[in-house]
Amino acid sequence: MRARRLTRTLTCFAVLSLTAAGCGLSGGSGGDGATAGGCKVDQGNVGSGKLSGDVKGDITFQTTNLKKDFGDYFNGVISAFEKAHPGTRVKWIDDPGDATFTQRLVADAQGCTLPDVVNINVNTAIALTKNGYLLDLDKKAPDAGRPFVPALWKSSMYADAAGAKVHSVLPWYSGGIVQTFNDDLMTKAGLDPAKPATTVLGLFDDAEKVAKASGGKYYAFLANPQLRIPADWQQMGIAVLSADGKKFTFADDPKTTQWVEAMTKLYQAGGMPRDSLSSTQDPANVYGQGKLVYGPTNPNFLRFIQQNNPTVYKKTGVARFMLDALGHTVGAPQYMGVASTSKNAVTALSFAQFLTNAENQLEWAKDPNVVIFPSTTASLNDPFFQSVKGSDPFAQARKIVASDRKTATADEIALTPGELNAISAQIQLAMQGKKSAEDALKEAQSKSNELIKQGS
Known part of the structure; x- marks a missing residue:
C-alpha cells in the first residue's frame, strides 16, 4: 500500500x-x-x-x-x-x-x-x-x-x-466515485452517453470533441488541476509517491507528462473555461447551470443536483468511474x-x-x-444496493458504487494543501504554455519533496 x-x-x-x-x-x-x-x-x-x-x-x-x-x-x-x-x-x-x-x-x-x-x-x-x-x-x-x-x-x-x-x-x-455527465450535452458534442470513457486519457479525447463542438457555449470540465490530482494519476497507475511514502515520484513516469500535455491541449482548445484555471468555484454549481458536460464524481453530488437543479438532474447520466491502468478504484x-x-x-x-x-x-x-x-x-450484496429499479441517476449510482466497492482499495493519496498548491502552480504554468510539461513536473516534484523534508 x-x-x-x-x-x-x-x-x-x-x-x-x-x-x-x-x-x-x-x-x-x-x-x-x-x-x-x-x-x-x-x-x-x-x-x-x-x-x-x-x-x-x-x-x-x-x-x-x-x-x-x-x-x-x-x-x-x-x-x-x-x-x-x-x-x-x-x-x-x-x-x-x-x-x-x-x-x-x-x-x-x-x-x-x-x-x-x-x-x-x-x-x-x-x-x-x-x-x-x-x-x-x-x-x-x-x-x-x-x-x-x-x-x-x-x-x-x-x-x-x-x-x-x-x-x-x-x-x-466510505464515499464512492462515479462518472456523471449531461446526456444532452454529450449528444450535442457527438458523444454517445451509453459509451463513456473507460480511461483518463480517453476522457480527454472525448473532452476535445466537446471543445470543438461547443463553440464556448459549454465546456467539458473546469481547468483547475487541483480538481483532478492525484486521483487521475492514481487511476493511470502512476506512482505518485515512493513505496515508503518519503518522496514524490510522479515526475519520473512518462504517463504524468502525457496527462499534463492532455490538460494543456484541452485548455488551449477551449474545452475548459479560461477563468477556471486557478478558480476555486464549485464544479457542482457550474454543472447545475448546464455549462459542463462532466459533473463531480461524488455520488452525493447527485443529491445536490436533484434538489437544486431538477431539470439538469433528469438529463444526468451515470457510469462506472474509469478503472484505467489500475483496474480498480481507490478510496x-x-x-x-x-x-x-x-x-x-x-x-x-x-x-x-x-x-x-x-x-x-x-x-x-x-x-x-x-x-x-x-x-x-x-x-x-444487499438488495438495497443491488436491486435498483428505474433509471433514477442516484439509484443507478448507488448500484454502480456498491459493485465498485467490492474491488476498491484503501490507498487513496491525500495531498497536503501545500503540496497540492505547489504541484498545481507548476501545471497551471504548463497549461498556459509558459513551461513544458516535463519542466513543470520536475519543478513540482522538487518543490513538493522540499515540503516533505520540512515536515520531517
Whole structure:
C-alpha cells in the first residue's frame, strides 16, 4: 500500500512517543510492566496471543461530527450492544472534527487517555499505529477481517514501530466515485452517453470533441488541476509517491507528462473555461447551470443536483468511474480503531466489531440523509444496493458504487494543501504554455519533496 506521509505535527508526535516508549511497544500477554507508546497498559493488550476476557464494564466511544445528524442511529446501536452484553456501558462523545482534531487526538494519546473506540482517518491511523496506540488486530483478533471486502481489508494496513505492516483498524464507511455527465450535452458534442470513457486519457479525447463542438457555449470540465490530482494519476497507475511514502515520484513516469500535455491541449482548445484555471468555484454549481458536460464524481453530488437543479438532474447520466491502468478504484475510508491503552479492551473491541458489522453498516447506509457505502461484503450484496429499479441517476449510482466497492482499495493519496498548491502552480504554468510539461513536473516534484523534508 502507498501509505501517506505523516504531517509535521504527526511526525513530531511519532518522535516524542517513540522516545518516551523506547520502541513504542513493549510487554506481552505473559509479562509485567507492559507499555504502549509510553503508557502503561494491560499486558493482554500487547504482545502475542489473542485478546480474551469477558465483555463487560465501561468504555468510551468517539465519532467525528456525527451526533447532530445521526444521534438516533448511534444511540440505537449503543443500546443494542448494551442489551446484548449486560453489565456494559458505552459513553458516546462526538468530536467536532475541526482543524485541530488531530492535535487533540494526539494529546489524548500522549496523555494515555485515547478513547477506547475511536473514529479516525488514514493519517491519524498511520500515526497511532506507528506509536503502538492501537491494538494489533492480526495478533489480538486474527479473524477481524472476515466480514470486510477482501481488497479493502488487505490494503488497510499500516506500519507499526518496527516498520511491519499490520491491521490496526476496522474499515468503516466510505464515499464512492462515479462518472456523471449531461446526456444532452454529450449528444450535442457527438458523444454517445451509453459509451463513456473507460480511461483518463480517453476522457480527454472525448473532452476535445466537446471543445470543438461547443463553440464556448459549454465546456467539458473546469481547468483547475487541483480538481483532478492525484486521483487521475492514481487511476493511470502512476506512482505518485515512493513505496515508503518519503518522496514524490510522479515526475519520473512518462504517463504524468502525457496527462499534463492532455490538460494543456484541452485548455488551449477551449474545452475548459479560461477563468477556471486557478478558480476555486464549485464544479457542482457550474454543472447545475448546464455549462459542463462532466459533473463531480461524488455520488452525493447527485443529491445536490436533484434538489437544486431538477431539470439538469433528469438529463444526468451515470457510469462506472474509469478503472484505467489500475483496474480498480481507490478510496480513503473512515476507520474504527481500538486503543491499546484501553483498560477494557475486550469490550472495546467487541463494540467496534458490533458497530462495523454488516447489519449495522447496512442500517446506516439506508438512512436517506446520508450517502455512504459500507465496507462489508454482505452489506454491499444487499438488495438495497443491488436491486435498483428505474433509471433514477442516484439509484443507478448507488448500484454502480456498491459493485465498485467490492474491488476498491484503501490507498487513496491525500495531498497536503501545500503540496497540492505547489504541484498545481507548476501545471497551471504548463497549461498556459509558459513551461513544458516535463519542466513543470520536475519543478513540482522538487518543490513538493522540499515540503516533505520540512515536515520531517
